[in-house]
Amino acid sequence: MLTPRDNERITRVGRGTAMGELMRRYWMPAALSTELAVDGAPLRVKLLGEKLVAFRDSAGRVGVLDEFCAHRCASLFLGRNEDNGLRCVYHGWKYDVEGRLIDQPTEPPGKEFKDRIRLTAYPTIERGGVVWAYMGPAGRMPPPPDFSWAVVPESHRFVEKSWQECNWLQALEGGVDSAHVGWLHRTMGSLTSDPGVGGIWSQPRTTADEVEETDYGHLYASTRHLADGRKWVRIYHFIMPFHVQFALELGHGESGWTTQERYIPQASGNMWVPMDDENCMFYTWTAKYGVEPLTAAERECRARIGGRGPGEQLANYRKRRNKDVDWMIDRAKQRTATFSGVDGIATQDHAVQESMGPIVDRSREHLGATDRAVVVMRRIMLDAMNTIEQGGDPPGVGNSYYDVFARERILPGDADWRTELRPRCFRKAAE
Ligand code: FES
Ligand SMILES: [Fe+2]
Structure with missing residues (x-):
């Protein structure tokens, strides 16, 4: 038996909750490796209450990013996975696997502010046919999940x-x-x-x-x-x-x-x-x-x-x-x-x-x-x-x-x- 308070504490996983912060100290399975093909369709992933999108770029690297574009928040699930990045289909902003904005075609030349934009992106690693993401504080990442x-x-x-x-x-x-x-x-x-x-x-x-x-x-x-x-x-x-x-x-x-x-x-x-x-x-x-x-x-x-x-x-x-x-x-x-x-x-x-x-x-x-x-x-x-x-x-x-x-x-x-x-x-x- 648990008290109602402990039951809340031990079950809820959103950011800022006690269990959510504990979970974020471990590698989290985000997808099966087979779900992500090179330049293939991006995948919606929900982890610890966060809406994310996963994709595998042209070089085979896997990104796990915030699902919503930093411009006006369209879902990147709709995005085009092309030439080493995920491009939003609304106005063409494009992100790499680390969440960097690498193309901002709607801004006039010389007026882009790409460097000020960074979409939340979690480090990933593949082991055992699984894509794992680390959502915790930098510097506290555990060793790779070599189970x-x-x-x-x-x-x-x-x-x-x-x-x-x-x-x-x-x-x-x-x-x-x-x-x-x-x-x-x-x-x-x-x-x-x-x-x-x-x-x-x-x-x-x-x-x-x-x-x-x-x-x-x-x-x-x-x-x-x-x-x-x-x-x-x-x-x-x-x-x-x-x-x-x-x-x-x-x-x-x-x-x-x-x-x-x-x-x-x-x-x-x-x-x-x-x-x-x-x-x-x-x-x-x-x-x-x-x-x-x-x-x-x-x-x-x-x-x-x-x-x-x-x-x-x-x-x-x-x-x-x-x-x-x-x-x-x-x-x-x-x-x-x-x-x-x-x-x-x-x-x-x-x-x-x-x-x-x-x-x-x-x-x-x-x-x-x-x-x-x-x-x-x-x-x-x-x-x-x-x-x-x-x-x-x-x-x-x-x-x-x-x-x-x-x-x-x-x-x-x-x-x-x-x-x-x-x-x-x-x-x-x-x-
Ligand atoms: S909402 Fe994504 S580019 Fe505009
Ligand atoms: Fe069972």
Whole structure:
């Protein structure tokens, strides 16, 4: 539970808000690299409540600029991306990727005032198939976002995105809540070919979670006890401010998780990037860390699990199964095939999180033992906002904290995950 004041503080991200200023200290995913072609159409991007436009110039550089022209504020989304700059279609003013006005054709020769104009432009970097922008104070930029998943070859990586119509934090909270997986995402028996979880995921009593604070956020171990006396331990990492990584090593079938005891060094994860207070962009990735690349079937499986199979997305990455159509919940399927009746694992997450309303009122909650990772995460964030307000640096930005790995193993019942599994989380997964 949070007080109404803390709930406001922790969810709102506009410039000048406590969380907004904290967010601005990290690299923010702005677009997928594939969305921006050289001299291609500019893209509207909303980040932390700011309306921006992204484009890739003739030299391949990416600009993320204020959406509105400095002249009379026409949208540069309409602009012409040509010859190393974005030209406003209203009167022809043209900007480079750093927001400099490089042509002002409406002014008489010698009377231009180009040098006095600078459009807001954020530094960008590309890693892992994602364009990242830094919107924070100059001189406080963190190291490049060299996450373990972002530095594997493209052949070993999958990344996609989808628009989620609720506040970023209630979405992120689903990412550090292992207990829901065996319920919300459950499939029932062999009746269905829908992606989902069965077998050892659906124990009647779900998990025992242990949370350990780290200098980048927290890691937590989620333990499920198996009928044969062993236990299945999965490690999740929460990395400030909105990243979650989870293990995907145990035999992963094409219709979801299976329980073959075959470990593939791979992980998956999500980022819930605030567009504004009531919308976020959900980025999801999978990375293989060994020699083998991701196969076409595995990519397709990830897309299907993510609810982004063929025909599943509308314009602007909106889900076809969105809140206006009650996520297309199918009551017959809910009785016979899937626990939720909603198709697609990510769509199931989006449905419950969007169903809470645009910003959930956390003063009404009743948290239990399996919400521990959520509670610790909120405290880390509330502390980090105080740190920023006192002029300090939030967790992780001072040194690179990107090289962590999510792991899982089935261990003997009396094994200690701290000695058996934890060390693997800080070692290259392929080793
Ligand atoms: S509004 Fe853009 S050039 Fe005039
Ligand atoms: Fe989920």
